[in-house]
Amino acid sequence: MTGPRDKGCALAAVLVLAGLFFPLNKAMEDVAPIYWPALPAAAAVALIVLAGAAWFAWRPLPGLAGALVLLLLVGLGVTVSLAMLHGGGAGIAGMGFWLFNLGLWALMWRAIDTIAEVRSLSAVLRQLLDLLVPTAFGLWLLYLWEIATVGFGVPQVLLPSPGMIAVRIAGSLDILAADFVQTFMKAVLSGYIMGCAAGFLVAILVDRVPFLQRGLLPLGNLVSALPIVGVAPIMVMWFGFDWQSKAAVVVIMTFFPMLVNTVTGLSASGALERELLRSYAAGYWQTLIKLRLPAAMPFIFNALKINSTLALIGAIVAEFFGTPIVGMGFRISTEVGRMNVDMVWAEIFMAAVAGSLFYGLMALAERAVTFWHPSYRQRQ
Numbered sequence: 001m002t003g004p005r006d007k008g009c010a011l012a013a014v015l016v017l018a019g020l021f022f023p024l025n026k027a028m029e030d031v032a033p034i035y036w037p038a039l040p041a042a043a044a045v046a047l048i049v050l051a052g053a054a055w056f057a058w059r060p061l062p063g064l065a066g067a068l069v070l071l072l073l074v075g076l077g078v079t080v081s082l083a084m085l086h087g088g089g090a091g092i093a094g095m096g097f098w099l100f101n102l103g104l105w106a107l108m109w110r111a112i113d114t115i116a117e118v119r120s121l122s123a124v125l126r127q128l129l130d131l132l133v134p135t136a137f138g139l140w141l142l143y144l145w146e147i148a149t150v151g152f153g154v155p156q157v158l159l160p161s162p163g164m165i166a167v168r169i170a171g172s173l174d175i176l177a178a179d180f181v182q183t184f185m186k187a188v189l190s191g192y193i194m195g196c197a198a199g200f201l202v203a204i205l206v207d208r209v210p211f212l213q214r215g216l217l218p219l220g221n222l223v224s225a226l227p228i229v230g231v232a233p234i235m236v237m238w239f240g241f242d243w244q245s246k247a248a249v250v251v252i253m254t255f256f257p258m259l260v261n262t263v264t265g266l267s268a269s270g271a272l273e274r275e276l277l278r279s280y281a282a283g284y285w286q287t288l289i290k291l292r293l294p295a296a297m298p299f300i301f302n303a304l305k306i307n308s309t310l311a312l313i314g315a316i317v318a319e320f321f322g323t324p325i326v327g328m329g330f331r332i333s334t335e336v337g338r339m340n341v342d343m344v345w346a347e348i349f350m351a352a353v354a355g356s357l358f359y360g361l362m363a364l365a366e367r368a369v370t371f372w373h374p375s376y377r378q379r380q
Helices: 007-018 039-059 064-086 095-116 123-151 164-170 173-208 211-224 228-238 243-266 269-278 285-319 327-335 341-371
Strands: none
Touching: 007 039, 007 095, 007 173, 007 285, 039 064, 039 123, 039 164, 064 095, 064 123, 095 123, 095 327, 123 164, 123 211, 164 173, 164 327, 173 211, 173 327, 211 243, 243 269, 243 285, 269 341, 327 341
């Protein structure tokens, strides 16, 4: 054997070894630079990570088991790094700290890449691994965010750390809950239902009355091109400062995607199937319900998923132009003025989680309704 069997683990071993020879923080005034031997627990974990990386660098990585061991090593290294960072290394992290974390990055990348390539597993285990990969990658990105903001001493007004945002969330649950109810439960859901329902019904009308396709669709395209920052103040003047004006903005934003996708989906059924139903003397509504609507379901759910994110964006932006003293958009605009950026990020986090869950719910509903579609067929 002339070289390392795993280049990723070899790179990690070299980076961790190099980090042991550099100080963990910078010398600032009367603060002396700290080296690894001064922290026995941290040095012991660093040596364990180094030994594991070196072992897998010179021996074949044993598939899933080796990847899980690498994740364990990364977890140990992350724990030590966070302890050092918040134990007096904020803003003065040194070269040894960053080289050690570059080694952890190499191990993390190798572990996730190995897990993603695993095949020939049971369906349950495959689903668990499909959940593990994005979860581990997302947690690693949060960790990089934490060490970058704290290690470099980034001011809070520019970018708070995830830990600071988590503390703010834990201490403001009542405010976040009230904002969530005002924006999502009232404005987003009501506007989403009305906008999607209106777009679906108008699409049926356009399909039934062909001349409307030439006259109504261009007008719908015009409405969809209206800037939200121009429409929102008008809706506030028409419907007041409460959630109704935000729901009206959401209706405008969600109407056209549903209209276009439904009209396109209604023409997706095959000519042979339509001729077959016509040969059985099926009328328009029978053909629509039994053939054309089922064939259009992938297009309809595509619009529902698109609108699930558009609705939340529209409601939050609309709250910038007038709202009661509650709501995600109101909180973001006011807290930015007060320089409470951690609260702004807490609202952003809540909006991202709500939007992702809403999108995921639509995706689950799509999977249940369109299980027959080729994209959901399982390989035997």
